[in-house]
Amino acid sequence: MSRATDRRFGKRDGRPFTFVFEQRTVEAWPGESVAAALLAADERHLRTAEDGGARGVLCGIGVCWECRCVIDGRPNTRACMTEARPDMQVRRQRGLSE
Amino acid sequence: MMPTILIVGAGPAGLMAACEAHRRGAHVILIDEALRPGGQIYRQPAPALGPAAIGLVTERQRKNTILETFASIANDIDYRPNTTAYAIYAGPEVHIAHGEQSEALRPDGLILAPGVSERAVPFPGWTLPGVLYAGGTQALLKAQYVKAGDDVVVAGAGPLPVVLAAQLVEAGARVHSVALLHPMRRMTRKPLSLLAGRAVVREGFEYLKILRRAGVNVLQEWMPLRAEGKERLECVKLVRHDGSGRPLSHSERRIECDLLAINFGFTANSELVSMADADLIYDPERGGWLPLVDRFCRTSVANIFAAGDGAGLGGAWAAAAEGRIAGAAAVQSAQNNALESLNRELAADFLQRDRHKKFQLAVRETLRLPPAVWSWADPDTIVCRCEGVCSDRLRQAMADGHVTLDSIKRNTRAGMGWCGGRTCLSAVAALIADGHPSSSIKAMTPRPLARPVSIAALAQHRAQSDVANTATSGKLAAQT
Numbered sequence: 001m002s003r004a005t006d007r008r009f010g011k012r013d014g015r016p017f018t019f020v021f022e023q024r025t026v027e028a029w030p031g032e033s034v035a036a037a038l039l040a041a042d043e044r045h046l047r048t049a050e051d052g053g054a055r056g057v058l059c060g061i062g063v064c065w066e067c068r069c070v071i072d073g074r075p076n077t078r079a080c081m082t083e084a085r086p087d088m089q090v091r092r093q094r095g096l097s098e
Numbered sequence: 099m100m101p102t103i104l105i106v107g108a109g110p111a112g113l114m115a116a117c118e119a120h121r122r123g124a125h126v127i128l129i130d131e132a133l134r135p136g137g138q139i140y141r142q143p144a145p146a147l148g149p150a151a152i153g154l155v156t157e158r159q160r161k162n163t164i165l166e167t168f169a170s171i172a173n174d175i176d177y178r179p180n181t182t183a184y185a186i187y188a189g190p191e192v193h194i195a196h197g198e199q200s201e202a203l204r205p206d207g208l209i210l211a212p213g214v215s216e217r218a219v220p221f222p223g224w225t226l227p228g229v230l231y232a233g234g235t236q237a238l239l240k241a242q243y244v245k246a247g248d249d250v251v252v253a254g255a256g257p258l259p260v261v262l263a264a265q266l267v268e269a270g271a272r273v274h275s276v277a278l279l280h281p282m283r284r285m286t287r288k289p290l291s292l293l294a295g296r297a298v299v300r301e302g303f304e305y306l307k308i309l310r311r312a313g314v315n316v317l318q319e320w321m322p323l324r325a326e327g328k329e330r331l332e333c334v335k336l337v338r339h340d341g342s343g344r345p346l347s348h349s350e351r352r353i354e355c356d357l358l359a360i361n362f363g364f365t366a367n368s369e370l371v372s373m374a375d376a377d378l379i380y381d382p383e384r385g386g387w388l389p390l391v392d393r394f395c396r397t398s399v400a401n402i403f404a405a406g407d408g409a410g411l412g413g414a415w416a417a418a419a420e421g422r423i424a425g426a427a428a429v430q431s432a433q434n435n436a437l438e439s440l441n442r443e444l445a446a447d448f449l450q451r452d453r454h455k456k457f458q459l460a461v462r463e464t465l466r467l468p469p470a471v472w473s474w475a476d477p478d479t480i481v482c483r484c485e486g487v488c489s490d491r492l493r494q495a496m497a498d499g500h501v502t503l504d505s506i507k508r509n510t511r512a513g514m515g516w517c518g519g520r521t522c523l524s525a526v527a528a529l530i531a532d533g534h535p536s537s538s539i540k541a542m543t544p545r546p547l548a549r550p551v552s553i554a555a556l557a558q559h560r561a562q563s564d565v566a567n568t569a570t571s572g573k574l575a576a577q578t
């Protein structure tokens with residue numbers, strides 16, 4: 001069920017830009033976290049645990065580390081605590097680190 | 099001499115502590131890992147996002163009062179956002195990190211106001227992407243103006259599920275059902291407490307009105323049976339329970355959705371106070387491991403104070419009052435003055451705190467988790483998400499005689515992953531208590547770091563002499 005409706009609401013200043021998640025180009029707005037931009041783009045699966053299970057945002061506030069991705073080559077980077085920036089390269093993290 | 103007061107946490111408790119300590123002439127350092135002041139309930143969006151779009155008028159007014167009061171002193175104190183306290187040693191000596199820089203501070207008084215985290219209750223499928231904590235979902239609404247899903251089920255205990263469901267409706271999501279563990283009327287078991295919190299109760303009715311208008315099903319005495327989907331949440335099965343958390347047959351409801359928001363209460367962020375060697379008590383109803391404090395927020399360790407929800411759940415209003423009390427008490431203590439004079443000076447704050455703590459007695463009636471909740475997990479349901487430890491593995495360890503958290507942790511690795519046990523340990527403790535009611539649950543020996551910090555930050559650690567230097571040299575290397 002991937003109905004891509006607009007998950008954003010409220011007013012936003014500035015202009016949207018894009019970054020890359022896996023192979024996909026994802027839109028983000030100034031001030032948004034990587035996690036928020038990915039959820040708005042309906043990307044849920046942010047890391048794959050050692051047992052192969054898909055995981056994504058749980059706490060949204062930096063506590064659980066379930067959203068850790070590889071961002072611009074840095075593993076274990078929490079998507080919910082990282083501000084999205086133009087042309088960022090974000091990948092799913094596999095296993096404990098990589 | 100002007101004492102230096104260090105405050106950890108810029109939620110209502112920490113912000114009000116900062117204002118009060120500043121007002122009394124202290125040099126105040128306030129740190130918070132978040133980028134902006136406000137804490138959980140008064141979380142603020144990035145400036146590039148416009149003004150707040152959701153929330154009741156009354157809540158927004160409260161938020162503005164707190165934030166404006168703080169804004170009026172923010173430039174006169176040493177406020178450091180994006181800065182984490184990751185260790186405390188005797189002294190108190192507090193180690194903080196900002197990006198790749200770290201340093202040690204030795205204040206004359208320390209106020210810990212770190213708030214709470216959401217309490218994990220594992221059930222089948224809770225690890226699927228699309229199952230989020232309700233508070234986390236709310237943080238995305240408040241600070242990002244993003245709904246984490248379009249078709250939503252909310253489940254849990256206490257007031258937050260209702261609040262969040264209403265806020266999602268306001269943001270334009272389709273909320274199908276809210277499954278509450280306990281009937282709301284349970285709160286009336288404590289009528290006097292309800293009266294004490296009537297302003298909050300009124301807000302509760304406003305939220306329910308929003309849900310009614312939107313046609314949201316509010317199911318009472320229901321629980322999540324399982325979340326299902328391949329690589330992401332596709333549907334939720336809810337079921338009615340018998341009042342003690344055991345599912346009733348033939349009452350199952352299957353709902354297709356892309357977001358399941360859950361909240362089963364909170365656990366106090368007590369790593370720091372535990373590392374400071376303060377005496378703790380274990381009270382799951384008030385937030386798990388809590389510092390023992392007196393009415394002036396003093397812990398058992400000299401010059402360390404604890405305030406706000408992290409010192410025992412009391413809600414945002416109690417947290418603000420408690421912050422002021424702690425701020426005043428920390429300054430008085432640092433100057434070796436008796437605290438009793440504060441009883442009169444802060445009479446209104448003691449009253450506000452006591453009133454809201456009294457209201458919490460009613461709230462607690464809807465937050466109490468019946469023991470059967472700890473049997474919701476299937477044997478292969480993951481409890482420790484970082485290390486992938488299943489419920490079955492934990493029960494095996496207990497059967498083998500591991501009945502303290504430390505022992506379970508060493509045996510199974512539960513609680514040893516990236517989150518430092520902040521997600522699963524309260525659940526593991528509850529599982530132990532469930533299986534071994536007689537065992538006393540001791541807080542786990544804290545690891546050297548209460549928070550993960552970058553190796554670079556540790557390597558760059560400034561062997562810093564004392565805070566007096568800090569005061570004169572102004573903002574530290576952390577900022578440069």
Ligand SMILES: Cc1cc2nc3c(=O)[nH]c(=O)nc-3n(C[C@H](O)[C@H](O)[C@H](O)COP(=O)(O)OP(=O)(O)OC[C@H]3O[C@@H](n4cnc5c(N)ncnc54)[C@H](O)[C@@H]3O)c2cc1C
Nearest residue numbers: 107109110111130131137138139183212213233406407414
């Ligand atoms: C996600 C979430 C949503 C919530 N939503 C509501 C709600 O809608 N309504 C309601 O009544 N209550 C809500 N609560 C409960 C809430 O905690 C209280 O109402 C109120 O925010 C408590 O204030 P506080 O000052 O004690 O703590 P908080 O507001 O939690 O503030 C604590 C601050 O400390 C910081 N901090 C913690 N540890 C460290 C550290 N080691 N180093 C640096 N900084 C640190 C945190 O970043 C945070 O900003 C929510 C709680 C959570 C976790």
Ligand code: FES
Nearest residue numbers: 060062064065080
């Ligand atoms: S979602 Fe929990 S740390 Fe990012």
